[in-house]
Amino acid sequence: MIREKIEYKNEPVFLIDGSSFLYRAFYAYPDLKRSDGLPTNAIYIVIRMLLKIVKEEKPEYMGFFLDGKGPTFRHELYIPYKAQRPGMPEGLSAQIEPLREAVRILGIPEYTAQGLEADDLIAGYTEIFKSKHPVIIVASDKDLKQLLDDHVYLWDPGAKNAEILDCDGFRRETGIGPEQWPDYQALVGDSSDNIPGIPGVGPKTALNWLKKFPSLEELQAGLDELKPKEQEKLREHMDDVFLYRRLTKLKPDCLSGAGLETLKTRPADPVELQKFLDEYEFKSLKNEIPGSQELKHEQSREKGGVQKAWAEKEELPDCRGQITGLYLGQDSYLVALEDQEWEVSKKTPPIEKLEFCKKYVFSLKDLYRENQDWMQEPVSGFFDISLGVYLLNPEERDYSFDRIFRTYAPEIAVHRENRAVAALKIGQMVEKRLDAAGLLGLMQELEMPLVPVLCRMESAGIGIDLAAFDNFLRQVKKSLDDLTASIYSLAGKEFNIRSTQQTAQVLFDELGLKARRKTPKGAYSTSNVVLESMRRDHDIVDLILQYRTLEKLRSTYLEPLPRKVDVGGRLHTTFNQLATATGRLSSSNPNLQNIPIKGEFGPRMRACFKPSKGKLLVAADYSQIELRILAHMSMDPNLLQAFGGNEDIHRRTAGLLFDKDIQEVSQDERRKAKTINFGLLYGMGPQKLSRELSISMEEAKEFISVYFSKLDRVRDFYQQIEEKAQEQGYVTTMAGRRRLLPDINSRNTNMAQQARRTAVNTVIQGSAADVIKKAMLAVDSDSELRSLGSVMVLQVHDELLLEVDAPVAQKAGERLARVMAGVESLEVPLLVEWGTGENWAEAHG
Structure with missing residues (x-):
């Protein structure tokens, strides 16, 4: 009980931020509905929380606060305030009045005020009562931390540990006082309220400033004491930051003369509460009504229990x-x-x-x-x-x-x-x-x-060659040592190359390279995508990228995988059916689906996986299955003809894009066509395509336009998927797998566009997932493969890997390819490529 954790002479006052819990419950538990389809998730979660508080804390004084309608003074101060937020979802607004009714039945005073947020009302009541009563603010909103005081506490019963935060705990956590919290929020910003903060200033910097300068006023006065770069960040935005503080600071003076009796609770009406819970089909909550457990045990005894x-x-x-x-x-x-x-x-x-x-x-x-x-x-x-x-x-x-x-x-x-x-x-x-x-x-x-x-x-697992792993690891470590020395030489100093922060400092502060992008927290980004775009800026960039590639090999595969083998030298992964929204299987502990396939290290990595003595591995994978499914579902004549005639689909596409005969297409043109073929399947837009092909945005847009003009059935098919998704709120794969798309009709343009890309990707990739799963069932149950003693040991995307006695490996491979090719009847052939070998690299070919 919270009461046992605080000292008090007078009865505590509980102030509940209903709005924050409503929104959190609505998005955390989206599936809960009444039998007639009315969403009830927010009502259920909030009522359950209130019943728990009433039952365990037995509060004499409590208030439940909701945001008032209409703009607040903050909107007048700053027009963009919360402007990015879409309107309240219909499913949530439909639950407001039923919840208010439930709060009334529970005997809890409820307050809403025009033009005021729930936080401001809580601030007002806190100011009035904190001198004589302990105030327990029940909330999940970080803005309310500024109200903490000697007798003011924050409690989030829905949090993982549900601990109570007091003034001392806040100071230990942040190093500043609660009264400085609005200054801190003004500096770092608040994306949920559309308050920008100061670009490039993150939590660590803001806290360090406020530990040295206790307020924005003192920070402004001490500006010259900051580092030059910090001065530059702050000086340009100093006027703005005072405005941001006015937005984040709550209004404790918003109430006048409110008496304690306004928060006096009364006993819940059990009859009305029973009716309410029945009406909204909350049967389990009846157990939380006082006296319900005794009744339950009695009924249990009568039924036999x-x-x-x-x-x-x-x-x-x-x-x-x-x-x-x-x-x-x-x-x-x-x-x-x-x-x-x-x-x-x-x-x-x-x-x-x-x-x-x-x-x-x-x-x-x-x-x-x-x-x-x-x-x-x-x-x-x-x-x-x-x-x-x-x-x-x-x-x-x-x-x-x-x-x-x-x-x-x-x-x-x-x-x-x-x-x-x-x-x-x-x-x-x-x-x-x-x-x-x-x-x-x-x-x-x-x-x-x-x-x-x-x-x-x-259970079967896959064998690994420990000697090959060890040899590969020693070579990688030697290369890492050489790269480290070269990077230190170019940097003019030693630093932790694995640290993105230290890498950024070397590249941008000390070498003076031009930064391309910032992280969400305002730091300069050194992601691989950013560094790829900087390769020509300095020799050190290419060396850092090489270092990261080898370091990932060392830390993700070469060192940890040998530690996970069993006594027989076999590695056992876990295949997850519940991990991806498209229906694809994933692999974990360890993840064998991310083993490098191509590039300089892919074959070398796969060569470390081997069968048991006297056996061979047989690998078979579907060739361009997603593009073949696209051809089947769109019925585009160009795709159907290319696959039907066993043509190179990327050369065919390149011929269409560059208006050339297939024989005249260059390797670079084929590469570009391949990027577009797969990129548009995965929802790639012109911006990403321009990065992938190192071309301008205008060229990327032109490529996409030409692609859809030449493959107009594909364009129409994509449009049909999007229209159907907008109409029914979900899409389905060839096998009937369904994916919900709640943002497909969102008023937020970015969210709606992302949902449309997801719709197309899910239909194609999800259908491919269905096909490979059908293939796994067919291979597992095939009597001929079983008679050959084959054991399926691995599935990676569109590839299956069998282990089989060496003398019958060729026969098993031929049968495996036939089985996989026959699991689905498409308008184009399902081509399966296969091979055998003494390790995965040889078998994969």
Whole structure:
């Protein structure tokens, strides 16, 4: 309890910044809706927080504050104030009045004032009451830190540690006092409020200044004491920074004569609250109403309650043919039938008693990893909830039990500890939603069957040549030492080449090179993209880029990978089905999909991966699969003819772009056409194309214009994708995979353009992901490959890697190519290129 962490004589006053929590809840939990489609995410999260505060803190005085309508005095001072923000989303504005009703039912005073922000109202009440009462500001807004005082505290119950911040803690954290916080914000700016701050001044610089000069006035007076470059940054913007401080400073004088009784709470109305929670379908929140737990336990006893029996006590009944929920705990399995739940020791997995029944689980792969005996069951006997939730919203990124439970808890009225019951209820709900969205077939026919395939690949691993790794590492270290000496010589000093800050200081401050770009925090950028554009400026730039390439090889691959091998010298990665929005698999711990392929070091790196003794590797990959899918879906005659005739697609495109016969196309023209072919697939605009080809923006725009005029079916296809996305809010791949695009109709032009590029990229790249997954299933189940003893060990983008006995490697490669080419029927051939070898580089060819 917060009360136990502060000293007080009089009752604390709780002031809640409702606006900040509303917005945070709305964007943090986008999926929560009532059955009729009304968004309820913001209401649910804020009410849950308020119930927790009422229940645990029992406040006598509390206020809930919302931003008032209309412009504030800050808009009059500075027209761009918050001008970049789009209007309140309809889904959020629809929740304001229901939330205010809930706050009233809970007995909490609520305040909004025309032309004032919630922060200003909180500042006003803080000023009135802090001399006699401890004030606890419940908020996530950093602006409110300026109100901290001896008896004023900040508490964010939604933060990870939910700790309370006091004046001393703030000083330890920043080195300045709360009264200096508006000065600090004025210096660094606030992008969320469209306050620019001083260009090039970041948090560290601002804090250092304010530790030496306690206010902007004193900073201005001591300007000559700063370094010349700092003086230059500050002098030009000194007038502006005083204006910015007026914008960031809250108005403690906005109230007059407000009495303590205005914040007096009253007991919640339990009948009205029950009705409200029923109306908005917040069943789980009923548990938080005072007295609800006692009622729940009584009802549980009447129903027979949750059964938890170890094997030596009441045994799990035979569940064959039933619909069950299955949860993998730390030491046991939880099994649910309807509302009853049993706990079974991991020493005696309940596999036999769960045969021939539908089992809803949160992660099928975790179940397989725990005990491979579960793989004896057909995959159709399971439903993987995390996979289902992923297909419904592939942008979420977090598909853990906790995240899924929080999302669906309001609809299932199940206690968090009854995890198998939760699996059963949530799984059935997710399955229905997949069916309604047309995604159930994708789940059952592609994603679920892939789980055991990935598990087998992870278990098999891939061999690595430790001697080759060691030899390569020694050569790289020698090259790094040589580069380091050369870089130090050109710089005229030693410095940490790995430090972007020190590198920037050498390049821009000491060597005087012209900076190209700044980081979001105002520092000069030394990213690889920036350095690539500076190669001609100084010899040191090329050496630093070489150093970074070799340093990445050393630190990412050559040193860490050998440490991860098992006793048999094999490396085991983890394949992730839930990591990308396009449906592509990713690889982690270690990431083997980022192993260099081309360039100076790609073949050398791949040569370090080898099969077991007496075996060979077989590598096969789809040739230009995404462009072939584009040809199939757009039906562009130029693409269809090129692929149908097995022509070089990039030469064909170059011929169209430069108005030449294919035979006359130069290698440089082919290179440019290749960049455009793939770049436009990935949403590349003229700016990036100009950088990639080292041409002007005008030339880049002309290339794109000519491309779409010659391949007009491609242009029309892209336009159709964008129009459909704007109409329905999502796009689908060839296999029906769906990706939501909430910003496709945004009033923010940049966000809308990005969503349109994402739409095109998802349709093509997502369809390619579907094809490679189909290929993995076909290869895994192919009887001929199985009879040859082949083992699939790796998938990297459009490539599959098998390990097979050397005498039958050629036969396996031929079969692998046929299987992969036959998994999808397109208007153009699916060309598969393959090879065999004693290491990955040889096999990849």
